[in-house]
Amino acid sequence: MSTRPIVAVPPEALRIVTFDAAMEASIAELLPRYPTRRAAVLPVLWLCQERFGWISPGVVRAVAARLGESPAFVEGVVSFYTMYQTAPPARYVLQVCTTLSCAWCGGRELVAHLKERLGISFGEKTPDGMFQLVGVQCLGACGTAPVVQINDDYYENLDVAKLDAILDELAGRS
Amino acid sequence: MPKLTIDGHEVEVAAGTNLIEAARAAGVAIPYFCYHPYLTVVGQCRICMVEIAGQPRLALGCATPAADGMVVKVESSERAREAREAVMEFLLANHPLDCPVCDQAGECLLQDHSMREQAATFATHMLETRRTFPGYERRLIGPHVVQNQNRCIHCSRCIRFTREISGTAALTYKSRGNSTFIDTFDGSAFDDPMSACAADVCPVGALTVREVRFRKRAWKLRSTPSVCPGCSIGCNVFIDHHERVVYRFTPRENPAINATWLCDHGRFLAESLNEQAYLDPQHRSGGLAVRVGWGEALAGIAAEIRSAGALRVVASANLSNEELFLARELFGRHFKGEIAVPVAPGEPRKMRNGRGEWLHATDPHPNSTGARRLGLAVVDGEGLSRFLYGGAGLTLILDAGAHPFLASPEALQLLRVGTTIVWARREHPAAHAATWLLPTPSLAGNEGTFTSSTGAVQRFAEAFAAPGSVHRTATGAMSPTCPTIASPWGPPGEARPLWVVLTALARALGVAALDLASPADVFAAMVRKDKAFAGLTWETLGGRQPHESFRERQHVG
Numbered sequence: 001m002s003t004r005p006i007v008a009v010p011p012e013a014l015r016i017v018t019f020d021a022a023m024e025a026s027i028a029e030l031l032p033r034y035p036t037r038r039a040a041v042l043p044v045l046w047l048c049q050e051r052f053g054w055i056s057p058g059v060v061r062a063v064a065a066r067l068g069e070s071p072a073f074v075e076g077v078v079s080f081y082t083m084y085q086t087a088p089p090a091r092y093v094l095q096v097c098t099t100l101s102c103a104w105c106g107g108r109e110l111v112a113h114l115k116e117r118l119g120i121s122f123g124e125k126t127p128d129g130m131f132q133l134v135g136v137q138c139l140g141a142c143g144t145a146p147v148v149q150i151n152d153d154y155y156e157n158l159d160v161a162k163l164d165a166i167l168d169e170l171a172g173r174s
Numbered sequence: 175m176p177k178l179t180i181d182g183h184e185v186e187v188a189a190g191t192n193l194i195e196a197a198r199a200a201g202v203a204i205p206y207f208c209y210h211p212y213l214t215v216v217g218q219c220r221i222c223m224v225e226i227a228g229q230p231r232l233a234l235g236c237a238t239p240a241a242d243g244m245v246v247k248v249e250s251s252e253r254a255r256e257a258r259e260a261v262m263e264f265l266l267a268n269h270p271l272d273c274p275v276c277d278q279a280g281e282c283l284l285q286d287h288s289m290r291e292q293a294a295t296f297a298t299h300m301l302e303t304r305r306t307f308p309g310y311e312r313r314l315i316g317p318h319v320v321q322n323q324n325r326c327i328h329c330s331r332c333i334r335f336t337r338e339i340s341g342t343a344a345l346t347y348k349s350r351g352n353s354t355f356i357d358t359f360d361g362s363a364f365d366d367p368m369s370a371c372a373a374d375v376c377p378v379g380a381l382t383v384r385e386v387r388f389r390k391r392a393w394k395l396r397s398t399p400s401v402c403p404g405c406s407i408g409c410n411v412f413i414d415h416h417e418r419v420v421y422r423f424t425p426r427e428n429p430a431i432n433a434t435w436l437c438d439h440g441r442f443l444a445e446s447l448n449e450q451a452y453l454d455p456q457h458r459s460g461g462l463a464v465r466v467g468w469g470e471a472l473a474g475i476a477a478e479i480r481s482a483g484a485l486r487v488v489a490s491a492n493l494s495n496e497e498l499f500l501a502r503e504l505f506g507r508h509f510k511g512e513i514a515v516p517v518a519p520g521e522p523r524k525m526r527n528g529r530g531e532w533l534h535a536t537d538p539h540p541n542s543t544g545a546r547r548l549g550l551a552v553v554d555g556e557g558l559s560r561f562l563y564g565g566a567g568l569t570l571i572l573d574a575g576a577h578p579f580l581a582s583p584e585a586l587q588l589l590r591v592g593t594t595i596v597w598a599r600r601e602h603p604a605a606h607a608a609t610w611l612l613p614t615p616s617l618a619g620n621e622g623t624f625t626s627s628t629g630a631v632q633r634f635a636e637a638f639a640a641p642g643s644v645h646r647t648a649t650g651a652m653s654p655t656c657p658t659i660a661s662p663w664g665p666p667g668e669a670r671p672l673w674v675v676l677t678a679l680a681r682a683l684g685v686a687a688l689d690l691a692s693p694a695d696v697f698a699a700m701v702r703k704d705k706a707f708a709g710l711t712w713e714t715l716g717g718r719q720p721h722e723s724f725r726e727r728q729h730v731g
Binding site for chain 1: 345346348349358
């Protein structure tokens with residue numbers, strides 16, 4: 001598996017955001033699928049997060065302007081959901097399942113190991129900007145517990161050794 | 175028209191009326207926090223639950239339209255009472271009990287409801303400590319609004335206000351669940367021309383108005399129905415005052431003009447009503463100003479008017495219809511003077527009425543429409559300058575604040591040429607050019623009517639009037655000659671409303687028809703004379719209908 005790293009645009013470059021032609025084309029493709037422009041706030045934010053790595057206030061303003069909403073409203077939406085990043089994320093975001101099935105099948109050891117190896121707690125980034133640790137609830141893959149989601153990919157049936165190998169590979173590749 | 179029974183009271187209401195309004199009509203108060211008659215119904219706070227006969231579940235008073243034959247129980251329902259108690263338990267679980275230091279105390283819906291149902295113990299099952307929002311307890315979120323998020327009960331009234339009424343959508347919920355809080359975009363200033371209304375609609379002390387906070391306890395304030403002097407839209411306000419000091423304007427409901435809203439520009443004019451630079455009539459001769467009594471002043475002015483070769487009167491669009499009418503009749507008709515009403519250029523103002531339509535105005539005066547309807551010549555700054563160039567003689571300036579041109583060096587030069595009589599309240603350069611200077615009180619010390627830009631003739635009442643006071647006695651004695659300085663009532667010092675002075679002048683000048691005793695009498699004379707006022711009666715004028723104080727107070731929070 002080759003998990004694609006997140007390339008976060010630095011805050012300075014996201015103060016004022018204008019959508020380029022490719023972005024506009026993607027938005028135009030999205031809009032007809034929704035009854036109102038307001039209904040398209042979530043997918044347009046996703047597009048932005050894929051493109052910029054995170055949602056800065058500048059991105060919020062651009063999305064609000066594009067969809068005819070107020071920036072305050074769009075920012076409220078962003079703040080409601082935990083999966084929108086409101087600060088530049090690390091290259092690899094490790095979402096570790098902490099719910100029952102994974103916890104029983106070794107998830108707790110994974111969490112302890114990750115915290116020790118990376119030297120960070122949930123919600124933090126390593127100083128080199130490589131890894132970010134997030135504790136999450138059930139990822140819906142109890143049959144293959146324990147599970148860690150790295151960016152968009154699931155890594156299943158893990159143990160400490162497998163996880164170390166994955167992290168070594170990801171760290172080495174960059 | 176559905177007919178229903180609420181707590182045993184039968185009531186008939188218009189189709190589509192919800193149970194809260196139907197109950198109000200029946201004299202039953204259904205409590206509410208998130209409901210507001212001019213905002214969308216969201217049913218968030220759940221305190222308005224009532225029992226409807228034949229329905230297994232309790233219904234929301236705000237979201238249930240009245241239906242024919244419905245039997246609704248509010249106070250008489252044990253289940254509804256239990257539900258209300260449960261809701262209060264939830265709301266109070268995290269609400270700080272800081273009423274003694276909260277400026278909303280006395281006009282807080284949560285406090286009112288706690289008091290109303292104080293028989294209930296509001297026992298709490300909460301084991302956790304209160305939720306708090308560190309850093310959000312005393313936060314200035316805009317030029318006028320202070321936020322204390324700890325007190326917020328998440329009713330969303332302020333958010334709906336900015337989305338549906340002011341249209342800025344500047345406020346939003348952030349985060350979710352127990353952590354939800356109110357914020358602006360990216361911490362920017364709450365920039366909204368009606369921002370203080372967000373604090374008005376806040377049912378608790380989460381949003382309060384910076385300018386008014388901690389200046390006076392709400393229960394000390396007396397509310398006098400009045401009309402905002404900020405522009406010609408004529409929003410209905412209460413002047414909230416205590417011991418002759420005006421503390422604030424609050425919106426007074428009028429569906430046709432301002433619903434329950436007020437713009438920040440108008441609202442914060444309230445403070446200026448306390449300015450009173452001139453307290454006594456003054457006579458200036460040889461450059462020396464001398465304080466005189468009203469008796470002397472009236473006699474002197476009457477003599478000036480009788481002997482004047484040419485009489486020019488600068489009226490004002492800030493004057494009431496009654497004062498403009500008196501000026502027109504007395505100076506225009508009886509003494510053949512020329513009258514001009516200057517209208518200053520103003521910033522565009524807008525207000526949303528109860529039907530959601532915007533009303534617009536640019537005249538920065540409350541009664542420019544009234545001046546036009548009375549057939550007076552309305553002039554701009556240039557017209558006013560031409561008017562004043564008209565030559566020497568006697569010039570009356572009925573309101574020094576009528577137009578900024580009157581304060582210009584050019585105008586002062588013109589005023590020095592002849593004899594000038596100036597009525598003023600706030601410090602004004604024209605006062606130094608006046609032979610006679612006469613103090614007028616603010617709007618709060620006057621009584622009369624203004625005509626709104628939409629043509630509604632609206633009454634404003636005298637805030638400082640003693641109950642049952644009269645300006646003139648039955649024997650014809652004039653209140654201007656009555657010393658009232660020591661009185662806690664009435665306008666400050668010897669300032670007297672212009673209508674009092676004009677009727678007294680009419681008496682002194684022998685114009686018996688205008689020797690009238692009250693604004694109501696002047697209004698009656700005006701109704702007889704002017705088509706624009708035909709058919710109106712003082713008692714039923716907009717702004718003075720019997721009003722339900724419960725509704726007026728509860729929905730503004």
